Amino acid sequence: MAVITYRQALHDTLREEMLADENVFLIGEEIGVFEGSYKITAGLLDEFGHKRVRDTPIAEEGFVGAAVGAAMLGLRPVVELMTINFSLLALDQIVNHAAKIYGMFGGQCSAPMVLRTPGGGGQQLGATHSQNIELYYAFVPGLKVVAPSTPADAKALLKAAIADNDPVLFLENLALYNTKGEVPDEVAPAEIGKAGVVREGSDITVIGYSRMATVATQVADRLQQEEGISAEVVDLRSLRPLDRETIVESVRKTGCAVIAEDDWLTYGVGAEIAASISDGAFDYLDAPVRRVAAAEVPLPYAKPLERAALPSADSLTTAVHQTLEAVGHRR
Amino acid sequence: MAETATRTKPAGSGSKSRRGGSRSGGSRSQQRRGNTALGSESPETLREYFRQMTLIRRFEERAAQGYTQAKVGGYCHLNLGEEATVVGLMSSLRGSDYLFTNYREHGYAIAKGIEPGRVMAELYGRTTGTSKGLGGSMHMFDTQAGLLGGYGIVGGQLPLATGAALAIDYRGGDQVVMCQMGDGTTNIGAFHESMNIAALWNLPVVFVVVNNHLGMGTTVEMASAESELYKRAVAYRMHGERVDGNDVVAVNEAATRLVEHARGTGEPAMLEAVSHRMKGHSVVDPAKYRSSEDAEAARAADPVAAFRARLIAEGVLDEDGAAEIEKAVQADVDAAVAFADDSPHPDPSTLFDYTYATPVANDSRRLPADPVF
Amino acid sequence: MTEIHMPRLSDTMEEGVISAWRKRVGDQINRGDVVADIETDKAVMELEAYDEGVLEKILVGEGETVPIGTPIGLLGDGSGSAAEAGPSTSAAPAPEAEESGQDDTSASSEQSGMGTATRPEPSRDGTSTGTGQRPKASPLARAIAREKGVDLSTVTGTGPGGRIIRVDVEAAAERNQGTASPAPSATPAAAPAQQEDPDVEEIPLSNIRRVTAKRLTESKQQAxxxxxxxxxxxxxxxxxxxxxxxxxxxxxxxxxxxxxxxxxxxxxxxxxxxxxxxxxxxxxxxxxxxxxxxxxxxxxxxxxxxxxxxxxxxxxxxxxxxxxxxxxxxxxxxxxxxxxxxxxxxxxxxxxxxxxxxxxxxxxxxxxxxxxxxxxxxxxxxxxxxxxxxxxxxxxxxxxxxxxxxxxxxxxxxxxxxxxxxxxxxx
The missing domain is CATH 3.30.559.10 (Chloramphenicol acetyltransferase-like domain)
Structure with a gap:
């Protein structure tokens, strides 16, 4: 058991998988000579050479599509998209091609590939570089979308994604790269499509993924210590498929829920979760499901505006308090 | 006759080994015209070209008929008028070579070696179709035949084809990828990104532009600043050339040269085959935007009729021999239709069979009226 | 004899109009000849012949509208036998439709429990049906009221906007028990135990069990x-x-x-x-x-x-x-x-x-x-x-x-x- 960063967990897993399987190779912008925009791939070019760590031109559609084509012939490309914002340049190859190869051709061929990409705002990167648009991919049958929040999950889910025969969008987050956590020496691949109850509680359910799952856990810990509130935290881990059972089971127990998401509220991931709770836990709800989500603006550069627009531990705490008030907690 | 741009290299002379060979640094574009002499091809080969061209012609006519009978659904784009290009290209490939096409693909599927019955069954949406009825006219696939897909999105197949060539290169294989597209595709971003990547990484892929003068109703001149499309290869230091797409022998000669060069050196190339679309963009298009002269020119250039006349004139075939081939082809097409018609529709219970290659927890299998819980 | 059918000429076309016949009765028709102009929902298209023969009869005149698949003309050998024989069916053969594969019971099969047709009526929520006023109550409060036989119209809500929430119903249920009101369905005396006793956990009721409980209780009480x-x-x-x-x-x-x-x-x-x-x-x-x-x-x-x-x-x-x-x-x-x-x-x-x-x-x-x-x-x-x-x-x-x-x-x-x-x- 070691305590390492999320970045280190990704780096180590990529290296291990490349050592284990000759067919695994990395492809993306600035991943080799530059060692990756966020240094996930540092040192791998030296170790594996240009064939397995392939720097590309700035041509997202071209190189994502090339990865799909290579995957169709049995290689296992792990693509790095510098940020999820740039994935829009490759939308056609991801949605119209990677996601369709298996189904559209009657199961004759699949595209075993991973698209690693970070989302997230809060670094004053402005409107085009701060988005959380994983929903675009989570919407598409044929794709799988996973979103680890801890170093251990990052490792287990990346292993699973690389081993999977379908295209997997692997969502990272700029704010998580430096976070630390315990990672066992031997990590088994995670089961894609499963959420986790990362903290048990009985008063309220808080549901999050990626950065907001860690925020939810911190908030829950503090509420327990300072106010004796018992919040259960569900980390989605997988956005497609979505583990509705785990969400609903928790809400049936607690009777109320707050969803924490970094994306915009309208049509966001939280909307789907709230609808699922209505489907599966209607008779167990003692208050409306609340969503804590980003303000619906192109994210501004100036720090006070950016801070005001993004969900945080404070905004989540407020929503939890209001929801507990609504169910007469401790009355 | 040959137009050349920038520096030249001897395409087809590739003695350089694929791996480790440095890029030649040369690129040229050229235009070839004309009736290539038949001399280099054996009479058997020429007759087989004629048979395949006739097969595609009759098949496409029956596909159109199937559409009017509502046996064929969706969009339906035909290779009518492009038979010489299709057969010339496909006869340049080995069985192990890979083909990516756009959505105008029925003829390619047949000429790449798929049973016409399975192609028709796909149009009919039956389980025996090339994609088990899940793809339709635009999305045929056959691993055995090396058809790695027809693609409905303009330009979508180019990055994939480049990636397939990357996989071949990665493993040191000797296959070549051919990537077919229409003239309109040369204006989309994926075209430029893929041409650049293929040349940059020295990948064994031959990009073939089928220039039938029209992208739906838009002429090449209306859409492309450089309307001599093969010249676009120059920008990527790639060899580019143009060939008469109505001449099956010329197409085969040019394609074979470029495919074998790619096999030998790993260098990509671009081939532009100029032909005519005899009908509308798809079977539902009356092509009213075409001038009567243009339509007449397309009719007059009919590559199947022209090749038939040429084979008879040069003594490769006589009238009886041609009629015999036509009769046999007709029987093949009838059999294909019967096969398709007799094949089962997919059962709705199989709806979720091909969403994921690796089964996954919590995969939704609900039908529209099913409750989520 | 060969029939010429109204073709489908567009992806959204269901019927077409013969805008003009380009051949007349008695004309020899070769494959590929334009036989008629067909007006679809999108355009006027040319109908080309797929078969050869003599046009012996026109079944649908110019300006008439018929569904796709309807015979519109007959081709024969010129002897007139086709015209005599007439079309095989007068009605339009429907274009091959999708089989309606699924059965029509897509919904909740597992929800009805015992073999009885009745479902719990909405008024069972405890609302007094006479007033027409549905009290604002959370779904959980309604579920508990149903279970404990609490009439929601008698409960004061303390949630936001006066919404009746779980604690309100539970308090009302306790009051009811205290006053020994003749509750229609007896509630187990040890109800509050679920909150206090850490050794007891509540198992959420399946629908089947809920319905079974209700019906068998009624049975044993009434029969x-x-x-x-x-x-x-x-x-x-x-x-x-x-x-x-x-x-x-x-x-x-x-x-x-x-x-x-x-x-x-x-x-x-x-x-x-x-x-x-x-x-x-x-x-x-x-x-x-x-x-x-x-x-x-x-x-x-x-x-x-x-x-x-x-x-x-x-x-x-x-x-x-x-x-x-x-x-x-x-x-x-x-x-x-x-x-x-x-x-x-x-x-x-x-x-x-x-x-x-x-x-x-x-x-x-x-x-x-x-x-x-x-x-x-x-x-x-x-x-x-x-x-x-x-x-x-x-x-x-x-x-x-x-x-x-x-x-x-x-x-x-x-x-x-x-x-x-x-x-x-x-x-």
């Missing part, structure tokens, strides 16, 4: 049960079944269980005793003309009772096949609601657990249910001798409002004699 038990000598029945299965196996038939034979025997006995095949409802007695037998199946989520319809008219092997199939689907939660409703008599069997005998709660609106125990070898006295016989105990629970003791006893007597002389079961 005065009486019980008749018979000891049946099934030595012959067991042998008969073994023999029957041997024969069925040889002919590829299904395997028949003792319970299948009991079900069939019940159906036969009910046919002979229609006074048991009845229902008592709203102070009225109804006699069922058809015999539909419910066969109870235990699931983790509760009890379901698939129904074998017209069991008296089915053979034992038909009952075996149908019962097995329905029980399997019940386990998968795939029974349709109408496969669990409408039974007129039920059989419940706990013999596989070694239960010697038991009495079952009547499954309303039925008037009786048969409880079947395990077959055991016992010492019996026959003609003054001790003999080992296979014995089975069956217990009829009957609703005394609908069935008298003697009527039930005659039914049991006949059922016993059928089971002891099993050839008559299949007679």
């Amino acid at each position: 005065p049960h009486f019980y008749l038990t018979s000891a049946v000598d099934v030595t012959d029945l067991v042998a008969f079944r073994a023999d029957l299965n041997e024969r069925l196996r040889a002919s590829g038939g299904p395997k028949v269980s003792v319970n299948d034979l009991v079900v069939k025997a019940c159906a036969t006995a009910l046919r002979a005793n229609p006074s048991v095949n009845v229902s008592y409802r709203d102070e009225k007695l109804f006699r069922h003309k058809r015999i539909h037998l419910g066969v109870a199946v235990a699931l983790d989520s509760g009890l379901v009772v698939p129904v074998v319809r017209d069991a008296d008219r089915k053979s034992v092997s038909e009952i075996a096949v149908e019962g097995k199939e329905k029980a399997e689907r019940a386990r998968e939660g795939k029974l349709k609601p109408d496969e669990m409703t409408g039974s007129t008599f039920s059989v419940s069997n706990l013999g596989m657990f070694g239960i010697e005998e038991f009495s079952a709660v009547i499954n309303p609106p039925e008037a009786a249910i048969l409880a079947v125990g395990a077959t055991r070898e016992e010492v019996q006295v026959r003609d003054g001798e001790f003999v080992a016989r296979k014995m089975l105990r069956i217990t009829l629970s009957a609703d005394h409002r609908a069935v008298d003791g003697a009527v039930g006893a005659v039914f049991m007597q006949q059922l016993t004699s059928l089971l002891e002389d099993p050839i008559r079961i299949i007679a």
Whole structure:
């Protein structure tokens, strides 16, 4: 058991998988000579050479599509998209091609590939570089979308994604790269499509993924210590498929829920979760499901505006308090 | 006759080994015209070209008929008028070579070696179709035949084809990828990104532009600043050339040269085959935007009729021999239709069979009226 | 003779107009000739001939609209025979439609529990239906009110905007108990225990269990049960079944269980005793003309009772096949609601657990249910001798409002004699 960063967990897993399987190779912008925009791939070019760590031109559609084509012939490309914002340049190859190869051709061929990409705002990167648009991919049958929040999950889910025969969008987050956590020496691949109850509680359910799952856990810990509130935290881990059972089971127990998401509220991931709770836990709800989500603006550069627009531990705490008030907690 | 741009290299002379060979640094574009002499091809080969061209012609006519009978659904784009290009290209490939096409693909599927019955069954949406009825006219696939897909999105197949060539290169294989597209595709971003990547990484892929003068109703001149499309290869230091797409022998000669060069050196190339679309963009298009002269020119250039006349004139075939081939082809097409018609529709219970290659927890299998819980 | 049909010429086209005939009757037509101009919903298209021949008859004139697939003209050899023969069908052959593959029961099969048609009515929420005012209450508060028999119109909400929330209903339920109000359905006295006792956990109720609880409570409260038990000598029945299965196996038939034979025997006995095949409802007695037998199946989520319809008219092997199939689907939660409703008599069997005998709660609106125990070898006295016989105990629970003791006893007597002389079961 070691305590390492999320970045280190990704780096180590990529290296291990490349050592284990000759067919695994990395492809993306600035991943080799530059060692990756966020240094996930540092040192791998030296170790594996240009064939397995392939720097590309700035041509997202071209190189994502090339990865799909290579995957169709049995290689296992792990693509790095510098940020999820740039994935829009490759939308056609991801949605119209990677996601369709298996189904559209009657199961004759699949595209075993991973698209690693970070989302997230809060670094004053402005409107085009701060988005959380994983929903675009989570919407598409044929794709799988996973979103680890801890170093251990990052490792287990990346292993699973690389081993999977379908295209997997692997969502990272700029704010998580430096976070630390315990990672066992031997990590088994995670089961894609499963959420986790990362903290048990009985008063309220808080549901999050990626950065907001860690925020939810911190908030829950503090509420327990300072106010004796018992919040259960569900980390989605997988956005497609979505583990509705785990969400609903928790809400049936607690009777109320707050969803924490970094994306915009309208049509966001939280909307789907709230609808699922209505489907599966209607008779167990003692208050409306609340969503804590980003303000619906192109994210501004100036720090006070950016801070005001993004969900945080404070905004989540407020929503939890209001929801507990609504169910007469401790009355 | 040959137009050349920038520096030249001897395409087809590739003695350089694929791996480790440095890029030649040369690129040229050229235009070839004309009736290539038949001399280099054996009479058997020429007759087989004629048979395949006739097969595609009759098949496409029956596909159109199937559409009017509502046996064929969706969009339906035909290779009518492009038979010489299709057969010339496909006869340049080995069985192990890979083909990516756009959505105008029925003829390619047949000429790449798929049973016409399975192609028709796909149009009919039956389980025996090339994609088990899940793809339709635009999305045929056959691993055995090396058809790695027809693609409905303009330009979508180019990055994939480049990636397939990357996989071949990665493993040191000797296959070549051919990537077919229409003239309109040369204006989309994926075209430029893929041409650049293929040349940059020295990948064994031959990009073939089928220039039938029209992208739906838009002429090449209306859409492309450089309307001599093969010249676009120059920008990527790639060899580019143009060939008469109505001449099956010329197409085969040019394609074979470029495919074998790619096999030998790993260098990509671009081939532009100029032909005519005899009908509308798809079977539902009356092509009213075409001038009567243009339509007449397309009719007059009919590559199947022209090749038939040429084979008879040069003594490769006589009238009886041609009629015999036509009769046999007709029987093949009838059999294909019967096969398709007799094949089962997919059962709705199989709806979720091909969403994921690796089964996954919590995969939704609900039908529209099913409750989520 | 060849028909020319109105073609489909666009992806959205359903019918077309002949805007012009380009050939006239008597004209020779070659493949590829333009025969007519067709106006679709999008454009005027040329209809090209796929066949050769002489246009002998025009069936649809210019300006007329017909659905795709309708014959619009006839091609022949020029002799006129095609025109005489006419089109094969006057009506338009529908273009090959998609088969409507799915069955129409897409919705919630697992939600209806016991074999009764009624569902909890909305007014059961506790709202007083007279006022028309639906109190604002959370779904959880409504669910608890339903369960505890709290009338929401008497509860004051303390949630946001006066919404009635869980704590309000729980407080009201406690008050009700304190005042010993004659609650219509008794609530367990130890209700609050769930909150305090860490050794007790609440298990969320499945729908099946919720409905079962409600209906069986009603049954036991409203229907005065009486019980008749018979000891049946099934030595012959067991042998008969073994023999029957041997024969069925040889002919590829299904395997028949003792319970299948009991079900069939019940159906036969009910046919002979229609006074048991009845229902008592709203102070009225109804006699069922058809015999539909419910066969109870235990699931983790509760009890379901698939129904074998017209069991008296089915053979034992038909009952075996149908019962097995329905029980399997019940386990998968795939029974349709109408496969669990409408039974007129039920059989419940706990013999596989070694239960010697038991009495079952009547499954309303039925008037009786048969409880079947395990077959055991016992010492019996026959003609003054001790003999080992296979014995089975069956217990009829009957609703005394609908069935008298003697009527039930005659039914049991006949059922016993059928089971002891099993050839008559299949007679």
